[in-house]
Amino acid sequence: MKVTIVGAGNVGATCADVIAYRGIASEVVLLDIKEGFAEGKAMDIMQCATTTGFNTRVIGSTNDYTKTANSDVVVITSGIPRKPGMTREELIGINAGIVKSVADNVLRHSPEAIIVVVSNPMDTMTYLTLKATGLPKHRVIGMGGALDSSRFKYFLSQALEKPGNDVQGMVIGGHGDKTMIPLTRIASYNGSPVSQFLSQDVLDKVAADTMVGGATLTGLLGTSAWYAPGASVAYLVDSILNDQRKMIPCSVMLDGEYGQSDICIGVPCIIGRKGLVEIVDVNLDDKEKDLFAKSADAVRNMNADLQS
Ligand code: NAI
Numbered sequence: 438m439k440v441t442i443v444g445a446g447n448v449g450a451t452c453a454d455v456i457a458y459r460g461i462a463s464e465v466v467l468l469d470i471k472e473g474f475a476e477g478k479a480m481d482i483m484q485c486a487t488t489t490g491f492n493t494r495v496i497g498s499t500n501d502y503t504k505t506a507n508s509d510v511v512v513i514t515s516g517i518p519r520k521p522g523m524t525r526e527e528l529i530g531i532n533a534g535i536v537k538s539v540a541d542n543v544l545r546h547s548p549e550a551i552i553v554v555v556s557n558p559m560d561t562m563t564y565l566t567l568k569a570t571g572l573p574k575h576r577v578i579g580m581g582g583a584l585d586s587s588r589f590k591y592f593l594s595q596a597l598e599k600p601g602n603d604v605q606g607m608v609i610g611g612h613g614d615k616t617m618i619p620l621t622r623i624a625s626y627n628g629s630p631v632s633q634f635l636s637q638d639v640l641d642k643v644a645a646d647t648m649v650g651g652a653t654l655t656g657l658l659g660t661s662a663w664y665a666p667g668a669s670v671a672y673l674v675d676s677i678l679n680d681q682r683k684m685i686p687c688s689v690m691l692d693g694e695y696g697q698s699d700i701c702i703g704v705p706c707i708i709g710r711k712g713l714v715e716i717v718d719v720n721l722d723d724k725e726k727d728l729f730a731k732s733a734d735a736v737r738n739m740n741a742d743l744q745s
Contacts, residue, residue, distance in 0.1 A: 438509050438510075439507060439510075440466070440508060440511075440674055441466045441505040441508040441512070441543060442512045443469075443511065443513050443539045444468075444469060444514035444516065444556070445469035445471075445475035446514065446515075446518070446663075447660070448514045448518075448666045449467060449514035449515075449667070450467065450482070450663075451666070452514065452666075452667040453465045453667075454485075455668050456671050457482055457493040459491075460491055461493075461674060461675045462493060462510075462674070462678055463493060463494065464493065464494045464496075465493060465494070465495045466495075466498060466504050466505050467497045467498070468504070469497075469498075470499070471499070476499065479497030480497065502542045502545065505543060506547060507546070508547040508550050509547075509549075509678060510551050510552075511547055511550045511551070512553045512555060512580075512674065513536055513552065513566070514555040514670070515536070516528065516535045517531055517532065518661040519661050520655070520659070521655050521656050524613070524614065525558045525559070526558045532562060537569050540569060540570050544572075551711075551712040552566060552572070553579075553670060554578070555579075555580050555666070557612070558613065559580065559612045560740075562579070564690070565740075574689060575711055575713040575714070576711075578673070578677075578687045578712055579612070580670050580673050580688075581612030581617075581688055582608055582609060583670075583673055583685050584651075584665055585617050585619070585650070586606060586607050586608045586686055588651075588665065589607070589644075589647040590605070591650075592646045592650070593606055593624055593635075596642075596643050597631065599626060603627050604626050605626075606619065606620065606621075606623075606624035607623070609703045609729065610729055611702055614649055614651070616731075616736060618729060619648065620719070621640040621643065621644055622725070673687070673708060676709065677709065677712060679710075680709045682708065683707070683708055684705050684717055686704065686705050691704065695718075696726070696729075697729075700737055702733055702736050
């Protein structure tokens with residue numbers, strides 16, 4: 438199984454690293470526009486093979502798409518990340534041009550690939566990729582909900598003072614500080630609703646911390662985060678390549694689901710070998726439905742910027 442990651446920066450290289458040491462794919466091609474950069478990252482990762490014990494072959498390429506031929510999955514992490522004080526939405530102009538040309542290039546060499554879009558603003562970049570390539574909706578998947586949900590579970594586990602693995606939670610909606618929706622009502626700890634253990638005030642704080650989780654890290658690091666983003670992409674790629682059919686919140690094209698159409702936004706999805714297998718209908722209450730409609734409006738406004 439072959440995976441190409443376009444953009445060998447912080448998120449792309451971390452994703453390649455996780456894919457390699459977890460043996461998710463047999464081959465990973467890291468491609469970047471910066472001369473020698475992807476080759477350097479690939480060599481550095483490969484020099485871990487004997488100490489961490491993996492067999493995945495990771496190679497680098499400076500913009501040579503022939504090396505990416507016949508990839509099963511292509512991850513797009515190329516583009517600029519945000520700096521402190523910036524929103525994800527401010528990246529739209531530059532990243533739209535990059536994502537569109539990258540999608541064209543990868544499909545020329547891997548016409549059957551499933552495309553995972555990571556570059557921000559991710560929901561709009563996913564929409565752009567679908568429209569620009571004309572691919573069927575099951576083959577273009579935006580990664581954001583997996584990361585936001587892992588941050589949500591982290592903050593829940595901190596509040597519960599319990600291990601994160603025992604906590605279940607999901608974030609849907611747009612992948613923006615103001616548009617994501619941490620579903621506290623259905624979050625659980627070992628099968629019991631977290632509301633049995635945490636007050637509404639604490640749950641509200643967990644939700645608020647989750648929503649600014651990326652911005653908090655950008656403030657601390659001086660650029661956007663990479664360990665959890667890279668691992669979240671690898672988690673999604675694993676479900677695709679190995680047909681795991683995990684339920685993962687992803688940004689996909691909606692055709693009436695959750696009351697929305699002609700928009701890519703985060704909803705719970707079953708993800709398998711064909712990409713999107715099924716959108717899962719979680720019964721939202723009226724307040725959640727209202728938040729989802731508002732989130733969709735914000736994403737739609739962002740998509741309108743693609744035309745301007
Ligand atoms: P980075 O700056 O470390 O890496 C980006 C890489 O893309 C650079 O190495 C750059 O040379 C390369 N690049 C730029 N144009 C290219 C092109 N045309 N072809 C090939 N490579 C090209 O940035 P980082 O931190 O890895 O973030 C990448 C993107 O992912 C950003 O847009 C960021 O906002 C987004 N992101 C999305 C997340 C999500 O949950 N969806 C989470 C974290 C970051």
